[in-house]
Amino acid sequence: MMRAIFGGTFDPIHNGHLETAAALVDELNISSLSLMPSAVPPHRPQPVASAKQRLEMVEIACQQNTAFSAEDWELKQERRSYTANTLSEFKTRYPTDILLFVMGMDSLMSFHCWHQWRELTKHAHLVVMPRAGVPFNPQDQELEDFISTHLTRDKNNLAQQDSGLLYIAQTPMIDVSATELRERLQQREPHLPLPTSVYNYIREHQLYL
Numbered sequence: 001m002m003r004a005i006f007g008g009t010f011d012p013i014h015n016g017h018l019e020t021a022a023a024l025v026d027e028l029n030i031s032s033l034s035l036m037p038s039a040v041p042p043h044r045p046q047p048v049a050s051a052k053q054r055l056e057m058v059e060i061a062c063q064q065n066t067a068f069s070a071e072d073w074e075l076k077q078e079r080r081s082y083t084a085n086t087l088s089e090f091k092t093r094y095p096t097d098i099l100l101f102v103m104g105m106d107s108l109m110s111f112h113c114w115h116q117w118r119e120l121t122k123h124a125h126l127v128v129m130p131r132a133g134v135p136f137n138p139q140d141q142e143l144e145d146f147i148s149t150h151l152t153r154d155k156n157n158l159a160q161q162d163s164g165l166l167y168i169a170q171t172p173m174i175d176v177s178a179t180e181l182r183e184r185l186q187q188r189e190p191h192l193p194l195p196t197s198v199y200n201y202i203r204e205h206q207l208y209l
């Protein structure tokens with residue numbers, strides 16, 4: 001079966017993550033999509049919400065789609081877990097599944113800065129969701145070569161091999177970012193692009209004020 005892992009800071013999770021992920025589940029016939037908040041190393045800018053709160057918001061958001069689940073593996077690790085370790089852990093857990101590691105186009109454009117980035121197609125396919133305002137325009141020659149080596153334009157190929165491909169999905173552009181959303185929450189704007197249940201959690205915990 002197709003099992004997707006979608007990692008992010010999720011500070012907070014929003015419709016840009018959720019509507020695209022739901023469309024991806026349909027496009028690729030994904031049986032299970034794990035939304036996985038990442039631990040942020042101490043020397044990086046820290047998320048506003050705590051790890052527990054980011055996870056709880058993801059858990060609440062997952063209630064809207066039966067294919068979604070919240071994954072706390074990276075938050076539970078004592079040391080920072082790099083994506084390569086996470087995918088290797090998932091391969092051990094689910095050896096017969098085809099793993100898809102999901103990211104937005106902005107993440108692909110900086111992918112060559114990730115730890116052991118070339119190894120990430122060893123246990124999974126990479127699936128990239130287009131993002132409003134982020135053109136496909138790799139600036140790094142090694143990244144461009146990597147993309148052309150692994151790119152497939154036919155989604156059916158993802159089911160034909162266990163790992164090693166890169167597919168650019170046809171998911172809708174949902175023009176929202178967590179940064180913009182935090183600003184709008186601070187301004188106490190109504191009608192924000194996130195589930196009402198997550199909005200209520202944010203209000204209850206007085207986050208992003």
Ligand code: ATP
Binds near residue numbers: 104132173174
């Ligand atoms: P920030 O504004 O703080 O950078 P973000 O909105 O990009 O946050 P993250 O949690 O950092 O959210 O993103 C997790 C993953 O989701 C990344 O791979 C990112 O590219 C992807 N993503 C986030 N928003 C969208 C969106 N609107 N459309 C498609 N992919 C998205």
